[in-house]
Amino acid sequence: MSSDYDAIVIGAGQAGPSLAGRLTAAGMKVAIVERHLFGGTCVNTGCMPTKTLVASAYAAHLARRSAEYGVAIEAPVGIDMKRVRARADTVSTNAREGVEKWLRGIDGVTVIQGHARFEGPGVVRVGESVLKAPRIFINVGGRANVPDMPGVGTVDYLTNTSILKLQTVPRHLVVVGGSYIGLEFAQMYRRFGAEVTVVEMAPRLIAREDEDVSEAVRDILSDEGIAVRTSATCIGFKPHADGVAVNVDCTSGEPVVVGSHVLLAVGRRPNTDDLGLDKAGVAVDSRGYIEVDDGLSTNVPGIWAMGDCNGRGAFTHTAYNDYEIVAANLLDGDDRRVSDRISAYALYIDPPLGRVGLSETEAKQTGHKLLVSKRPMTRVGRAVEKGETKGFMKVIADAETKEILGAAILGVSGDETIHGILDMMNAGVTYPVLQWAVPIHPTVSELIPTVLGDLKPIA
Structure with missing residues (x-):
């Protein structure tokens, strides 16, 4: 059985469903193929379940510290791992079912469950069905890497x-x-x-x-x-x-x-080894990542790759931005590029690490004259009040252009606070603009202008 579409989306992760919605809103007939779980890594095995578990672990940690806050809790603090897991499962299941229900309710979208394999540049087989389209978007994500270590x-x-x-x-x-x-x-x-x-x-x-x-x-x-x-x-x-x-x-x-x-x-590896990419002529690198240009097009006209499988980002937010870039260029006449994206991410230990732009080490490699400022969280009032004073804030700037090049905030609310700097970097303004902002007290963010005011040349 053969069916013709205006577009085929392979994978229902972070980029695929939103793109399917935009394409149908533009009048296209779209097929979206998912072989396993709707929502991709984030919803099923990444951000949502793990951060739910992190929240449970934080609750246990805080309960053990309760006496520091003048709160009496009987020791020892017990862990019901079945309930912990059930809570994470519920969060993931609700999100997954929400994605699937939304997709199935979009007029113009045909949802197909099964394993998609290319049979040519514009031809995809799913079981007994052959799908054809002039536009194909690959959003198949990745999985855990298991290296061949001894034993x-x-x-x-x-x-x-x-x-x-x-x-x-x-x-x-x-x-x-x-x-x-x-x-x-x-x-x-x-x-x-x-x-x-x-x-x-x-x-x-x-x-x-x-x-x-x-x-x-x-x-x-x-x-x-x-x-x-x-x-x-x-x-x-x-x-x-x-x-x-x-x-x-x-x-x-x-x-x-x-x-x-x-x-x-x-590490991770892309889910590209069983898609039949060779039959479509789609190029991959030595690690299996699909090679794409600055607009996320592959070497084959009419085929794009988004999300973890293209090696241009390994996060939910970069996958979603891939969708935004493709949709803007294809449907809005824009010229959005991956290279314009400022790198930002977080490490969700407690306290979290928020990161944006270049590290100090990377900035030094540019050869530019640099300014750096660093402040321990012990000098952040909000951290002291919460009894969570581990870590520090660090900002790196270009001494001549006064551009903020990067920052690291390892400390309470570091994953949220970093956005104040990220937003200014995206706006393309110099650090004195942010230095003279008047943030709310008491917050972690209020120390950003203070840190900027302490920028000094790197020795």
Whole structure:
């Protein structure tokens, strides 16, 4: 059976459904194909369930600290992991069902469930059905990377997806990978009561960040009793009577860590290996990411790639912005580009890290004359009042143009506060404009003008 459409959207993640809605509003007949769960990674195995778990872990952590606030709670604080998981499942399910219901209710959209594979540049097969369209948009996301480390095939391990199904707290969770996903789960399960060890091959955690950020994050985790093993140069796995033996071989400490559970958090890979992209002539790079230009077009006319599968962003907000770029260029006559996007993201440990633009290390590599300012959260009134004073705020600016180049806010509300700087960078204004703003007291954001006023040349 063959059907013709004006457009085919493969994948119902963050970009696909919104684009389908815009295309039908423009009068197009659209098919959207989803082979598994509507809503993509964020809704099902990413942001929504994990941040729901983070919230439960924060509640447990705050309950244990209740005496500091003059609140009496009987110790020990108990964790009902089945209820914790059920809460996260409910949040995800409601969002997923909402996306599917919305899509099925859009006039002009045909929802097809199944595995889409290309049979040519404008031809896609889903089971027995053949779909044809002059415009095809790929939004298939990604999944956990499982590298071929010694012994990995001999042990049971968790990924960011399977760990969401746990209904008990692990006795000892070994997290392999000291970056964003791994650190969030490490702190979360420590607060649920597990012993936790983080194993990272690099010399420090979250290596893309500045060294002071990495060290501060390590201190935050260590203060909560999380063991951090960096420079783990010989990671391997063996079955053990108590779970899994993880070879670490660090420069210091025991060479083997035995955990009841192991979480592999060592990056992501795109879901592009079974789409038949070669039959359509769509180019991918050595890691499987679909190669796109600044407007998200592939090398094949009439085929675009959005979201995690194109390697141009690894976040829900960048995937949604991909949709905005494609829709604006295709339907509104705009000339939006991925290269105009200012990088911004957050690490959702507690306190969170909000990041925008260049790190200090990256800024130094530009060769420009720089200004930098840094303020500890111990000098932020709002943080003191809340009893959450770990971390710091840092801003980097160009000394000659007075442009803000980047910022890091590691501290209470850092993920929200960073938007004050992000918005000014998007507006293209210089830091003195923000310096003379009058923010609300008492907030974390009110310290941004103060930090800007302390900008000094880097020695």
